[in-house]
Amino acid sequence: MRTRKLKAGVIGLGMGRNHAAGYAAHPKCELFAVCDADRGRAQEAAEKYGARHILRDWRKLLAMEELDLVSIAVPNYLHARMTIAALRAGKHVLCEKPMATRLADAEAMVRAARRAGKRLMINMSYRFDPLQQELHRRILRGDLGDLYYAKSHYTRRHGTPGRPGSWFMSKRKAGGGPSVDLGVHAYDLVWWHLGSPRPTWVLGGMFGELLPRRLGAVGSRDNVDDLACAMVRFATGQVIFFEASWEGHQPGHQGFEIYGAKAGASCRDWESNLKMTIHSDDRRGRPVDRPLKAPRRRTSAYRHFVDACLDPEMPMLASGEECIHVARVLDALQRSQKTGRAVRV
Ligand SMILES: NC(=O)c1ccc[n+]([C@@H]2O[C@H](COP(=O)([O-])OP(=O)(O)OC[C@H]3O[C@@H](n4cnc5c(N)ncnc54)[C@H](O)[C@@H]3O)[C@@H](O)[C@H]2O)c1
Structure with a gap:
């Protein structure tokens, strides 16, 4: 021993x-x-x-x-x-x-x-939140039926990390703005819940409307995106839409909606006070919304x-072998932005 x-x-x-x-x-x-x-x-x-x-x-x-x-x-x-x-x-x-x-x-x-x-x-740390673990357990048990679509949002109104000049705002040092910093969590969470299917196509868009202007005003030449979004299609027919922003004239929104044949799940506020709800219909077809309770057993990455x-x-x-598929989607998002087309993953 x-x-x-x-x-x-x-x-x-x-x-x-x-x-x-x-x-x-x-x-x-x-x-x-x-x-x-x-x-x-x-x-x-x-x-x-x-x-x-x-x-x-x-x-x-x-x-x-x-x-x-x-x-x-x-x-x-x-x-x-x-x-x-x-x-x-x-x-x-x-x-x-x-x-x-x-x-x-x-x-x-x-x-x-x-x-x-x-x-x-x-470190896909968000997967280890007790409520994400509990939802995943229920998905594997079949409570939601086949999952076919998910939307995921990790947007902040004013939430750029670091100061101008920090590595976060350098394309070379960070690899991108919120597309890689927050988008990685937004996409990975729902992708994992949907059963880690193999992506086939990505159509993405990236914007730098607010941050480059702010950086320019203080003499910085850094030019990372401040908002990105993408639609990802899978060989299974499933689709994920995700978006991520550090800056934007909208209230920030952190959460997702997952659509299943038997029930759906929605998640809110994972940066502050995460809430998870299961949505289904009762026998008469009336909507039923049940908050999910966190299990006692805790884990961490x-x-x-x-x-x-x-x-x-x-x-x-979240092994390297698994997460390489997430890296391929983030790379395809950047290629889609460059070419203006949907790109093969
Ligand atoms: N999983 C998550 O939820 C999560 C949350 C926050 C940050 N992160 C990631 O963690 C990483 C670090 O982010 P952070 O917010 O801590 O950044 P940070 O800039 O606050 O900290 C980075 C640290 O690395 C040190 N460092 C830099 N170069 C070094 C070198 N050559 N040798 C030794 N130390 C060096 C710096 O001195 C600094 O203390 C990033 O990849 C970021 O994306 C992940």
Whole structure:
């Protein structure tokens, strides 16, 4: 029986603080090392979550033989480089979303995991909300019947992350604006609920109406989108429409509607106070709306990832192999915007 705890390292201590907390809370894992170019951030996380080692150089962290698994929670353009290096160093990897800034890099990450025989998970953290887990359980049980259409929205009125000049607003460093930052969650959640079907066509649109003007006013030449939308068709005949914005003259809206042959599901406000409702008809055809209650049992992406590293046979949610299909859709959205046409995935 295994007695030794797995040792975890985290690179990037913004969002990475959640990873550190998740590893520290797992009974079979310990937070061993944290690394950030900003030493103060790493130090703070180490003190709070009990890491033994604090580093500024990510290559030194990956060279630590004791480490079993690593979280990559740095700006998007560093995901592929660090993930591939970590896999080559024999570590399991939990990488933040979006996978990479270019599709070819995301594909290289999946190949590197296959070659290394190590786990690669992408932090599709929203899937682990207890209500999303409960809805998914009911979908698998057949409560909603066959699912055929979903709409998903992750829009903010004023919600651009970072300041002008930050990596979030650089196309090269982020790979895009809300299309990749929020769109990845909006699309992934409903795609997962719909059974992860294989996409065939994407028709998308991207806009930069408000943000480039604001950035230009402060002398920045960054030019990422501030709103994006896409319709995705699948070989199964299913369709998903999703939209994401950081800025827009509309109230923000975070949620989805899923249409099933027996019942539908709607989700509201996943950024603040998530509510989920199941919609169906009673025997007389009258509409019935039932709020879904969260189960007592809680999990998290970090807990799930550690469990998957401990048990090589355990099916893992949001693996690199699975999420590459999400990366292909985001790439197709950008190609559709460039060509003005629906594009094959
Ligand atoms: N899954 C989610 O729900 C979720 C939520 C927020 C952010 N994210 C993702 O997490 C990642 C980080 O986002 P953030 O909001 O924490 O950004 P951030 O800019 O706040 O933090 C990034 C950290 O990485 C550090 N860093 C940068 N380059 C480094 C290097 N070469 N070596 C070591 N450290 C380095 C920075 O000093 C900084 O502390 C992004 O990919 C983002 O998309 C995911």
